[in-house]
Amino acid sequence: METLREAVIYFSSFENCQKFMIESRWPDGKVRCPQCDSQDVTYLKNARLWFCKAKHPRKKFSLKVGTIFEDSPIPLEKWLPACWLLYNCKNGVSSYEIHRDLGVTQKTAWFMLHRLRLAVHCNSFEGKLKNDVEADETYIGGLARNMHAGKRREKITGAGTAGKVAVMGLLQRHGEVRLKVVPNTRKLNLQAEIRENVEVGSEVFTDALLSYYGLDADAEYVHRVIDHAEAYARGNVHTNGLENFWSLLKRGIRGTYVSVEPFHLFRYLDEQAFRFNNRKDMNDGDRFRLAMSKIVGKRLTYKQLTGKTEDDTRQAN
Numbered sequence: 001m002e003t004l005r006e007a008v009i010y011f012s013s014f015e016n017c018q019k020f021m022i023e024s025r026w027p028d029g030k031v032r033c034p035q036c037d038s039q040d041v042t043y044l045k046n047a048r049l050w051f052c053k054a055k056h057p058r059k060k061f062s063l064k065v066g067t068i069f070e071d072s073p074i075p076l077e078k079w080l081p082a083c084w085l086l087y088n089c090k091n092g093v094s095s096y097e098i099h100r101d102l103g104v105t106q107k108t109a110w111f112m113l114h115r116l117r118l119a120v121h122c123n124s125f126e127g128k129l130k131n132d133v134e135a136d137e138t139y140i141g142g143l144a145r146n147m148h149a150g151k152r153r154e155k156i157t158g159a160g161t162a163g164k165v166a167v168m169g170l171l172q173r174h175g176e177v178r179l180k181v182v183p184n185t186r187k188l189n190l191q192a193e194i195r196e197n198v199e200v201g202s203e204v205f206t207d208a209l210l211s212y213y214g215l216d217a218d219a220e221y222v223h224r225v226i227d228h229a230e231a232y233a234r235g236n237v238h239t240n241g242l243e244n245f246w247s248l249l250k251r252g253i254r255g256t257y258v259s260v261e262p263f264h265l266f267r268y269l270d271e272q273a274f275r276f277n278n279r280k281d282m283n284d285g286d287r288f289r290l291a292m293s294k295i296v297g298k299r300l301t302y303k304q305l306t307g308k309t310e311d312d313t314r315q316a317n
C-alpha cells in the first residue's frame with residue numbers, strides 16, 4: 001500500500017485488517033495474550049476473538065486489547081483509514097472530515113483522532129540534539145478579531161500574547177524537531193529545555209530574546225544570535241528552519257483545526273512533530289507502518305481526554 005486509495009480498498013476487508021494488525025503487533029506472526037503473553041491461544045472465528053488457555057481473568061481478547069483502539073466499538077475497517085489520513089496529511093485532518101468520510105459522528109471522530117495522536121507521542125527521546133541546533137519560541141492562540149465578542153471578553157484579558165500558549169521548539173538542522181508547551185518564555189524555562197535536549201558544545205542559534213543570553217557561559221554552548229530587527233539571516237546564523245516549521249504548524253491549526261483548546265495543544269504538537277520528523281526517505285505507507293508500530297501499551301479514555309480524570313499516560317504540562 002502506497003496511496004490512500006489502495007489503503008481504503010485493502011482495509012475494507014476485515015481479514016486484511018486482521019492480517020495487518022497481527023503483523024504490526026507480533027512481527028513473528030505468533031499471537032500472544034496481552035494479559036500473560038502466552039502463545040497458547042485459540043482463535044474463535046465466529047466471535048473474531050482469541051481465547052487464552054492460561055488461568056487468569058479476561059481469557060478472551062481481540063486485536064484491539066492493549067492498544068489505543070481498546071474498548072472502541074469502531075471497527076478496524078474505519079480505524080485504519082483514519083490512521084492513514086492523520087499520519088500522512090501534511091496539514092492534518094479535522095474531525096469533521098473523518099466524520100464525513102468514514103460515517104461516524106463528529107464527536108467520535110474527535111475522540112479517534114486524539115487516540116491516534118497519543119500513539120505517536122514519545123515519552124523520552126533517544127539522545128540529545130547536537131551540532132547546529134535552532135531554538136525558538138512561539139505563541140499559539142485564536143486571533144481576537146475572529147472571536148465572538150463574548151468569547152473575546154472571556155479569553156482575551158490583555159494585549160499581545162495574553163490568552164495565548166507559549167511553545168518552545170528545538171530543531172537540529174537536517175534532523176528532528178522537539179516541541180513543548182511551556183508556562184512562559186522566561187530564561188529559566190527556555191534554557192532548562194535547551195540543557196535537557198541539546199548536547200553540550202553544540203552551536204545553538206536563537207533570535208535576540210534576552211531569555212537565551214547566558215547559554216555560552218562556562219563554554220556550555222556556542223551561542224549564535226540573529227537580531228530580527230536587523231536581518232533574518234547572517235550567513236548560517238538564522239532560525240529560518242524553525243520559522244518555517246512554525247508556519248507549517250499554524251497553517252494546520254488555523255486552517256484545518258480552526259480552534260484548539262490549550263488543554264489539548266500538546267497532542268497537536270505531537271502529531272505535527274511526528275510527520276515532520278519522518279518526512280524524509282519515507283513514503284505514506286512507510287510512515288503509516290511506523291505509526292502503527294507504536295499503538296501498543298497506550299490508552300486514552302474519554303474521561304481522561306476531557307479532563308474528568310487524571311491522564312495517567314501523558315500529562316499536559
